[in-house]
Each structure stands twice: as C-alpha cells, then as structure tokens.
Amino acid sequence: MKKNQVLTQSVQDYLKTIYKLQDDGTVSTTEIAKDMGVSGASVTGMLKRLSSMSLVDYNSYKGVKLTTRGERIALEVIRHHRLIELYLKEELGYKLDRVHEEACKLEHFISEEFAEKITNKLGNPKFDPHGHPIPTKEGKIHFVNEVPLSEVEAGKETVITRLSDTDQKLLGYLEEIGLIPNVKVSVISKSPFNGPISIKHADTEKVIGYEVAGKIFVEVLPSKN
Template sequence: MYTESVENYLKAIYKLSSRQGGGYASTKAIAEVLEVRSASVSKMLQRLEKMGMVHHRSYQGVQLTSQGRRIALRTIRRHRLLETYLYEVLGYSWEQLHSEAELLEHYISDLFEAKIDEALGFPTHDPHGDPIPSKEGKMPDIQHIALANVEVPGEVVIARVPDSSAQFLCYLKEVGLLPKVSLKVLRKEPFNGPLLVVLGDREQVIGREVAGKIWVKKKRDLIDGGRIDEENS
C-alpha cells in the first residue's frame, strides 16, 4: 500500500513522460501539474528514487522504473473505473467525476476494483473517452489527433476530452462536444483563428485553444471495439 502522495507523483510523471513519447519529466513540469513547490518535488523525487520507483538524470528529470510504471497505471486504472462507475451506476454528472475519483482512487482494494470492473462489463474507456489500462498494467495504444490539427474538410468523431476542469467539461456538454459525437470541420480561420464545424444539424464556432484540447479520430475508425453509432453521425 502506497501513500496518496506517492501515487499522485507517479501518475503525474507517467502522464508527463507519455506526452513526450516516454521521455523525462522535469521537476518544473511536475510542480506545475501537482501545484506544489519545486523544492517539495525535488525532495519527493529523491524519496521515489530510493524506493526504486524512478530513474533520475541530471538536467533532464525523471523516468519511471517498471515498478513505478506499474503503480502509476494501477492508479490510473482505478481512477477511470471509478469515474465510469460513478457515472453509469451512481448517476454523477460528467463534470463531477474527476474530483470524486481523485479522492477515492487511493483507497479501494484489489477486490473492489475487480468487482466494479465486472459490474460495468469490463469497460475499455471512461466517460471522457480516456482508455482504461488493463488489470495486467497495459495501456491500450491510441491514435488520436487534436481537433485543431484536422485537415479541412474533415469528418471526425470525438474520442477524448480532458477531465480535470469541471468548468471546461460543462462548456463541452453545453455545446454538445462529447465523446462519440461526429462532426465535420468546414473551415479553419488563419492566424490561429477559430474553427467552423457542423455539429448535428447546426454550425458551431470552436476556438482554436478549445479545439487543441479535444482529441478525435477519423469517422471510419472504430471506437470501443464497434462502429460509430449512427444516431451520432
């Protein structure tokens, strides 16, 4: 059993490293993600290195060891299973899931994790579209691109959205930018201007910053092992 702080650090390092294709996570980046001082991060990284959880390289940062990666993926798996359970079984709203799962993920047992996985029918993605690592500690390979980078004209399906900001999730829900929803990109204004998309039977303007946070895949691709629902096409 590891402390909440240890698991949060390992999870943050995993996500930061993944963004760089398996590179190093810097002290500064970890401090920004966890909203703590760099001095506190340095102290914890020394502790994690002694525990065999990370490798440290001067002037570059840290990488997870196989043990650190295993704990990080277990924590992420529990978080995403909990989000799915809270949403599908307990009726939590979309924007409430992340903060609640953050509290619970550190305290459930292996048995409880297995029970909710079974009760949910062994889901592969959480309500925000994020892949759920397997119980063996494997993260599914995903091939998504940011909506902001889609070529015009382009027909895509929303695959994932960030879950950490409740305010941002409320906005996405309000305008209908949800996972598995299809849309067509009609135009991208120059100089980092907004996108014009067709969403259902209406046109919607989406700011470039927002579009950069929404991950999509081509409409012909599969989602969750099945074809895109026609009702969302």
C-alpha cells in the same frame, strides 16, 4: 511492501504525474512542480524518496523516469481513477465535470476487488467518460491515434475520442452542447490565424473557438470519396 495501501496518497500522486508527463523520456523537477503546484524543493525531496523505494530512476541533472515497478503502480492508480469516473457517470448519474475531482480522491482507497466489481458491472469498459483508455489489470494501455480538433482540415469527418479533463468548466460546457466522446463531428470551415472553427454535429452547425477545439481530441475518419 507489495500492496498500494502502504504507499501514501502523495507517493501515488507523484507516480501518476510522472507517468502522465514522461512520454517515453525523462521528466524534469520543474515540470513536476508546475503540474502539481508545489515547490521544486518538495519535488526533489519526494524524488529521492521514490528513488530509495526503487520506484523511479532519478538523476538531478537528467531528471526522472519511472522504473517498471513504479510504472506498474502508476497504471494501477490510473486504472482505478478511470474506472471510478465511469462508475460515477454511468451508475450514479454524475455530470462529466464532476467525476475527475471525486475520482482523484477515491482512487487511493479502493481495493483491487472493488475495481474488479466495477469492471464487471460496467461490462469490462475500455474507456472512461472523458475518452481516456482504461489500463487493464495487467497494466496494458490501449493507444488511440488522435489529433486535436483544431488541427483537422476543413471537409474532414471525425469522431471525438477524448476531452481534456483539466478544465471542468469547459467539460461542463462541452457536455451541454453534446460534444462528448464517440460523437461524430465534421469540420466545415476554419478561420485563419487560429480563429474560430465551424463544425457540424448532429445536423446542426456550431462555431467553436480555436482554443476549445484544441482540447477536443478526435480520430479523423477516412474520406468517403
């Protein structure tokens, strides 16, 4: 059992979810159930199966963690997902709010050869259209030093690194108003008590809600003075 094709879609989705949630620690059954919208019992059943395949270390008290092998597979699925998203956007003209859903399905079926062809076609890209880093074939992932725009002090200049890909309606809106990765945005003023934030982008001022700003990740640029 070496190739991904013999791992079911469901196994791949669990590995991907655990990778996303684990953040250097272990993940609880409850967290996984909540993220995937399934029952705790089905998560427990699957974790036992993954453990028997040596893809996770699972302890019903401590939670679950990917093994090196499990992480390798998760990163490969993530790599395919992000390459497909970029391909859909760049080559097939998909809008930003549509790529995630399509990629979630297609990621399970493409071969490494197909992924390589996309990589070459797109010039060895580092990021997907949401700004997520694309893992390399060797499973290396680029770390970006980013903060939510809602946390940035007034007066700072930033560049958008990533948008949260969980809310497709919001993504559609952000693309429409031009707030996409690699765009520069400065924070003009912030209202107290998590109120609206005034920003400047492409010489126009805009007001966005605190919650929306929390879903836009940026890199703060060094001050000029």
